[in-house]
Amino acid sequence: MSKRLLALHRWMSLIFAVFWLAQVLTGMFITFHWEARDLAIAGAHQRTDLVAIGRQISSLEEGKDVRVKSVWTTAGRADRYYLNLSTGEKVRILGDGSIIEYSLADSSRFFNTLVRIHHNLLVGDVGKTIIGISGILLFFNLIIAFNIAWSRRGMLKRQPWPSKRLPSRGRLFHFHLLFGAVAVIPALILVGSGVLLRYESSVAGVLGAELPKISQVADSGTGHVTFSEAASTAMAAIPGSKLTSVNMPTEENAFYQFRLLEPGELRRAYGKSYVTVNAKNGNIISIFPASEAPFAISFVNALYAIHVGEAGGLLGRIFITVLGLWLLILIVLGLKLWWIRTAAKVETHRN
The missing domain is CATH 3.10.450 (Nuclear Transport Factor 2; Chain: A,)
Structure with a gap:
């Protein structure tokens, strides 16, 4: 086992632990945040009626200095949509166009905050940079940990299960390595896809995966299509x-x-x-x-689905949540090991 690798692993973990904890905790909470938002707002299911939604759009705009800029599915319960207004407000509607919420509920604000923490730590571009760097370091830290555990001289290679003869700190360290080895491959996929998502536009540019841009269409015909x-x-x-x-x-x-x-x-x-x-x-x-x-665009498009588990359906999203819990426990175990090691050093100096 390389002492230098172990020291690098330890110090990277200590310096970036708070950022990794923020990413893991918020990631776990927002995996099903669209469903949670919709469950908080009552309203009987109504199948999507495009004509009725169009009438609601016209009603919101008629005689008012307001425009519906876009329509988005809520992605929670089926056949629900957001109407984003030019005033900055959001209106949530059922599939039949009926309004069930005029502005964001407290639950939506709560999940919006979690999403922003996950994306940029609530500090804009600076936060995005920190998230990108910490994600890259977490990816390589997992590789380092895997090397420590399974290299030719690695502890798990020599002894797969913690020996009872080891001191408590040694058994905890051994268990930390063993627990980390269980899911390091899917964790690398989770973290790696997240890092690529952070730099999605750059990745798309390098791969030539940019969608064709639509030119302006201002005077093509005289009618109005609803x-x-x-x-x-x-x-x-x-x-x-x-x-x-x-x-x-x-x-x-x-x-x-x-x-x-x-x-x-x-x-x-x-x-x-x-x-x-x-x-x-x-x-x-x-x-x-x-x-x-093309493959390049399909690859970039797949990053989000892989990162949040959507590529595996409901089971995939549940697995990603469990994987987040695994990362959380791994980080906490590492911090506990550092605390025990530091306390032991302090005690040694006192004596």
């Missing part, structure tokens, strides 16, 4: 797809840009298929099914 008409056109263009979100037309950009969930995508709710519909004449400007994406 939300329901445009949504029906978009969803028909990718059979079996579900509405994920839509950016509504503006005076500068007279088109609807739909984001759809195509059958077979790894994503659970927020698909990566796109259809753009001209708001003047209803023609399809562009169509981009996820199933026809």
Whole structure:
């Protein structure tokens, strides 16, 4: 066992433990945060009625200095959507267009805070940088720990199970290594996909995985295509797809840009298929099914689904939560080992 590797592992863990704990704890809590948000808001299930949703959009905009900028699925209970207004407010509706919430509930604010902590520690770009660096170091720290445990001279290679003859600190250290070795491979996938997600735009640029940009469409026709008409056109263009979100037309950009969930995508709710519909004449400007994406784009699209477990369905998301608990216990065990070691040194100096 390399003493230098062990020292590097120990000091990296001590310096970044607080950031790793923040990531693990918030990650565990937000794995099912969309469902939790919707469970907190009562409302009987209503199947999606595009015409009714369109009427609600018109009602919110009629005679008011307000515009519905976008529509997003809530991703919690089925057939619920957010209408994002130009005033910054959010309106939550059922599938039949009826409003069940005019502004964010306290539960939503709570989960929003957890999501922001997970993404940027509540300090914007500085927090994103810290998260990126700590994620990279956690990834390599797991590799170092694996090497310490399973290298030719590693403790687990020599003795898989802690000996009763070892002192209590030695048994705890041995168990720390053994417990860490149990799930280090899936943990590396979890952390690695999270790091790549943090630098998603850079990864996409390097791989050439950027989606084609839509040019402005301001004067193509004289009519007005309604939300329901445009949504029906978009969803028909990718059979079996579900509405994920839509950016509504503006005076500068007279088109609807739909984001759809195509059958077979790894994503659970927020698909990566796109259809753009001209708001003047209803023609399809562009169509981009996820199933026809090049490998580079499919790889980048898969990162989120892998990181949060959606690639494995419900069991995958549960596994990711359990894996988060494993990481939490591992970090706590490491901190306990450091505390015991430090206390022993202090006691030695006193004597």
